[in-house]
Amino acid sequence: MHDKSYMQITVLSGKGGTGKTTFTASFAKLLQKKVVIDCDVDAANLHLLLNPEIIMEKEYYGGRKAEIDLLKCTDCGLCENLCRFQAIKELKVDPISCEGCGLCVRACPENAISFELKKSGVYFRGNLEDKSEFYYAKLFPGEGNSGKLVSEIKKEATGFITEETEWILVDGPPGIGCPVNASLAGTDYVVLVTEPTLAGLHDLKRLIDLLNTFKYRYGIIVNKYDLNEDITKEIIDITEKTDTALLGLMPFHEDFVHSLQQGKTIVEYNPAKWRRTESG
Amino acid sequence: MIISVASGKGGTGKTTVATCLAAAIENAVYMDCDVEEPNGHILLHPEFYSKTPSQKMLPKIDYVKCTFCGKCVEVCEYNALINLKTEIMLFDGMCHGCGACTYFCPEKAITEVAKTIGYVREGASRINNIQFYDGVLNIGEEMAAPLIKSVKAKIDIDKTTIIDSPPGTSCSMVESVKDSDFCILVTESTPFGLHDLQLAIEVLKIIDMPYGVVINKYDKSFVEMEDYFDRNGIEVLLKIPFDRKIAESYSKGILPIINFPEFKNEFVLLYNRIKEKLEMENVDA
Incomplete structure (x- = not known):
């Protein structure tokens, strides 16, 4: 048992x-006393539906990048030989290939390589309609270290948890790599949103393997379930065999696209139809 | 192209x-x-005809030579190493395999071992003979x-x-x-x-x-x-x-x-x- 008062739900x-x-946006509309964090820092979208009022913007420094000072460089070629990321060619460091390991910086006999912290994104704190806290980030194009940015906004957000807070709601990134792991840290329950396509099922299974490896609890929502009822049945079979909660089946419905085009959550767009389903 | x-x-x-x-x-x-x-x-x-492991290099400490001086930890930009004084602990997931620890170890106590991170598969699809x-x-x-x-x-x-x-x-x-x-x-x-x-x-x-x-x-x-x-x-x-x-x-x-x-x-x-x-x-x- 842990003594914290809230539950962290992560949607993947x-x-x-x-x-x-x-789904995260709809949950955000339905839950009270919450902190909402968009951890898809590559391509954040949740703010487009929740329209937070931004109250703070902070710069994110993800790591350092090497840069050669040609006035000091004697063209000995050591840095180019040592770099394992093929980032140095003809006395120039390619900032996209440079992973900021600093090997060249420390090894250079002339101290000709600088190693400045580089701004690689920004993140925002905002308030939602009901005054709850909202965080999202923008990683600059092509930057690495997205997992580190996820950890940083989560750390920042948890600073605003009070005794009142009941929910931390996290919208996760796609995939199974480093930003996913960073999003999962501290999670009490994972909501998996899948679709009944062979690709959706394939990716769901890989993610479930990851969740089982790190012993996270999860339940599954099948979105667009009527697109392929055979695969939906296969997903339901998986939940029954593994004693996993089937949280919901959502039909393939034009309201989902139309509500998005108007920048609304599905529960706002057509409350009579969708509100009950989502809170159930 | x-x-x-x-x-x-x-x-x-x-x-x-x-x-x-x-x-x-x-x-x-x-x-x-x-x-x-x-x-x-x-x-x-596709019909697959080969599967090749893709590897990254991870440091391995030779404790006969290691003096726990901490140089490897100091030069690791990714915080992948921790000096416990009786052991140098490695967090695999954080290591980029840059080789800085190996290069700077004054005792030459670090070698590198390959770890498989995934596979490259090669095959052919019957659809228009796509490779x-x-x-x-x-x-x-x-x-x-x-x-x-x-x-x-x-x-x-x-x-x-x-x-x-x-x-x-x-x-x-x-x-x-x-x-x-x-x-x-x-x-x-x-x-x-x-x-x-x-x-x-x-x-x-x-x-x-x-x-x-x-x-x-x-x-x-x-x-x-x-x-x-x-x-x-x-x-x-x-x-x-x-x-x-x-x-x-x-x-x-x-x-x-x-x-x-x-x-x-x-x-x-x-x-x-x-x-x-x-x-x-x-x-x-």
């Missing part, structure tokens, strides 16, 4: 575009 | 576009660089970029290669699309699609790569997107209207151009348009 999918953000 | 297919937002139809395009070109090579969640094989049904490659990252591995490099090492520049990129705009997307001749960005007619497309375009501008847009699940009533293209003079190469039949075909792992041959022609035209664009650019340059 493996495959992109299955409906993570659509 | 190398054409990469990327999107920013996930689930817009990258894999559908990349596989259909590969199937519409003679003697194409398809390469799935979405190593966290590779799906191209589901649509192309097939993909990368499959092992569950629990965090870093996709080294595996993407291993997949791309198989590129034969004499062949037309279609690269299927992971979603997003960070290092693994850049690793996948860089060195391509052209990038197709696949979007959808929603605010999410438009927002993430703009981010992806920023990346391509930074790496100075020519690109064009394919709109999947196209809905002309989403005027914000039309306005954006008009204002910025962005060329739309292909519009694929929303069609439940295509979605159902995809769900079963059937390449849409097999059930809907009229669709194939669209991709032949797409390829020709890209070729023309590149030829014109070469003339200009």
